[in-house]
Amino acid sequence: MDILSESGRVDRSRIARQKMIEKGIYVLLLLAAVSSIVITVGIMQVLIVDTYEFFKDLPQKFAEQAQVFAEQGNEELANLFKNLNPFLEFFTATEWTPLFSPARFGILPLLSGTLVTSIVALCLAIPFGTSISLYLSEFANAKLRETLKPILELIAGVPSVVFGYFALGFVNPIVQDIAEVFGYQLAGANMLGAGLVIGISIIPLISSVSEDAMRAVPVQMREGSYAMGATRMQTAFKVVIPAAFSGIIAAYILGISRAVGETMISAIAAGLQPNFTWNPLEPAATVSAFIVQVTLGDLEFGSIQYLSVFAAGMMLAVTTLTLNVIGFFLIRKFRERY
C-alpha cells in the first residue's frame, strides 16, 4: 500500500524517491568496491615512489661514503664507493648493511634468506598439506572430516608471533640437538627451524584450499575409477589430483606467497643478520625480517634507511605479484570443466 495514495492512484513521487534512494545506495556500494582499488593504488604508489627515491639517493650516499673513506685514507673503500652503480649494487652486491658503515645495498643476501626459508617451508608443507587434503577428501568419512577440518583451521588461526616464539623456544633447540648428533654446532636462530615452523603454519592453508578443490571433483569420476577396480589411492592420485589440479596449484601458490611474505617467524627464529648463504643451518635475515628490524628502531623519515625498507618491500611485492600472476595462468591452463 506504500506507493498508493489515498485515492488509490500510484504515487509517482514515492516511486521517484525510492529510485533516488536506490541510486544513492548503488553509488555507495560502488564506492565500497572501488576502495579495494584505492588500497592497491596506495600500496603501489608508496612502493614505487619510495623505491624511485631510493635509487635516486643512492649515488649521493655512495659519494658521501667515498668522501668519508678518502678522508680516513682508506683508498680501497673510497674507490669502491666512487665507482658503484646503484642498480648493479642493488641487484648483484652480496652485502646488505644499510644501517652500518660502510653501508652496502645488495639485496641478494635478503633474497637468499627468503628463498631458503621458503624452500624449507614448502618441502614440509606441500607433501604434508597435500596428503592431509587427500586423506580428508578421499579416505576419511564425513564425521571425521567435520571434526578434523575445524581443528586444522584452529592451527591456521594461531598468530604468527606465537609461531615465532614456538620456533625459537621449541623447534630450534630440537634442530640444534639433532645437528649436534651429526657434529654441527648451530646458532640459536637458524633458517631450518624457522622454515619448518613456517611450513607448519601454511599446512592448514594448503590442505584446506586443495581439499575444497578435490571435493569439487564430481563423484561420478571417482565411482568410474572404483568401478574399474582402482584402489582409493589410485583413484586419488590418478583421477582426483589431475581433475583438481588447478585448485591444488592455486593452493600451492597461496602457500608459497604466504611463506615468502611470512615475517614474524623469520624475524624471531631465523636471525636478523643478512647473510648470503644457501645453507639452511645458518642464520640469515629474510626481506620481511629486515623490514621489521629496521622499523623497530628509530627511523628518520626520508633517510636512505627509510627508503631502503621500501626498496626491499618492492622486491617482496614484485615476487608475490609474479607468483600470483603465474598462479593465475597455471590455474587457467589446468582448469577442468565438468
Added chain:
Amino acid sequence: MATSVMSLQQIRRNINQRKLADRVFMFFALFCLFTGLAVLIALVSQLFFGALGYSFIETAELERSTISLVTQVDEQADAPAKSALAELIQIVREQKSRRTGEELLEIKLTDQERQRFNEALLRVLPPVNAFAQKQAEAGFIDDDQEKERVIQELDSASPAIKQIYDSTKQVCSGKIEKFFTGAWLCVVPSKLTPRFLSLPPSATHEKAGVLVAIAGTSLVILVTAVLAIPIGIAAGVFLEEYAPKNWFTGFIEINITNLAGVPSIIYGLLALGVFKYQLAFGESILTAGCTLGCLILPVIIVTTREAIKAIPIGIREGAAALGASKWQVIWDHILPYSIGGILTGVIVGLSRAIGETAPLVTIGALTFITFLPIRDEAPFLSFKWIWSPFTVMPIQMFDWVQRPDRGFQTNASAAGVVLVVMTLLMNGAAIYIRSYFRSRIKW
C-alpha cells in the same frame, strides 16, 4: 591383449600390492595429520607451561659460605627440606674432596652433579617459591585488610622457608635471588594470574602485565571493525548483486584476489608511508586500525560474496515478483539469509587482525607505553583516543620474546596464552556460527 593376461596368482598379488600401497599412503596421511595436531598441542603446552613460572639454579661457583648457609638452614629445616639439604651438603663435600680450595671458587658442576643439585634444591624450593610469590604479590595489594591477611600468612610460614627466603638477596631484575653465595635461586612466579592481566608494562618482568596491550588491541580492533566490516560487506554485495560483467568488475575481482595474497608486511609499508607520513596520522590507533582494516578487507569481501552466492536465485526472483526493489531484496532477504557466512568471515578476519604483528611493527608502534589510551574522558563521547599511541598484544609479546631475560620469556609465554585464547575463541565462535547457520538454513 594377450600380454596383459595374468594368472589368478598374479592378479591376487597385484591386488594385494595395491591394497598395501593404499594402506601405506593412508598411514602416511594420518601421520601428517597427527603431526599437525601434535604441533598444535606442543605449541599450546609450551606456552602454558612456559607461563607457569619456575625456579632454576644458576650455579656459577660454590664457595665455602655455601656450606655454612646450608648447615645454618639445616638446623631449623623440616623433614623433606632436611633430607634435600643433606644431599646438597653431600654434593658440596664431594666437590671439595676432589678439588683444592682455590679451584673450588671456580667450580662448574658436571651435568650429573648439577642435576642432583637441582633436584635436591627443587625439593626445598616449592614452598620457598610460594612464599616468594606471595611476598611479591603482597606489594600490589591495595586492600589493607587483604594485605594484613597475606602478611600474617607469610609470618606464619615455616621458619625454614623464611630462613631460606630471608637469606636470599636480589641480584637482578625480578625475582632472581642470591640463594647461596655461589648459587642463584631464580624464582619466576607464574604469570597465569589475574594480576598479569591488570598490570601495565614495566621494566621488571614480574611487575609487567598486558593491561595496556589488551586495551590497545581492543581499541585497534574496534577501529578496524568499524572501517572494514561495512565497506567489506558493501563491496561484496556490490560485486555479487549489482556489478555488470565488464572489464571493470573483472579488474576489481582480480585486484581483490591479489590483495588477499599480498604479504602483511607490505600493508605495514602502506601504513608507514601513507597513513603515518602522507596522511600524518602518526603512530596512532587510527593508523593501526586503518592498516588492519585494509588487511582484512579482502577476507570480508570474499566471504561475503561466497555467502551471497549460496542463496538460490529463486529467493531473489520471488521477492522481485512481489514488487520489491533491488535494495529491498538485498536488505530484507539476501543479507539476513547470508548473515551466518558473513559473520564467519568477519570473525575470522578480525581474529587475523588481532594476531597481526608485522604491519603494526613497521609504523613503530611503541612497546613501552604504561598508560591506557582512554584516560579521563568518556570513551565514546570524546574520540581523542584514536590519536593516542598504543601497543597491542602481539607487539607486546614480540617485545618480550626478544629479551634474553628468562623472566620476560615467561611473560612472553603468558602473553602468548592470552593471544592464543583470544584467537582460538574467535575462530571457535566462527566455526560454531557456521555450523549453526548451516544446520538451520536449508534451501
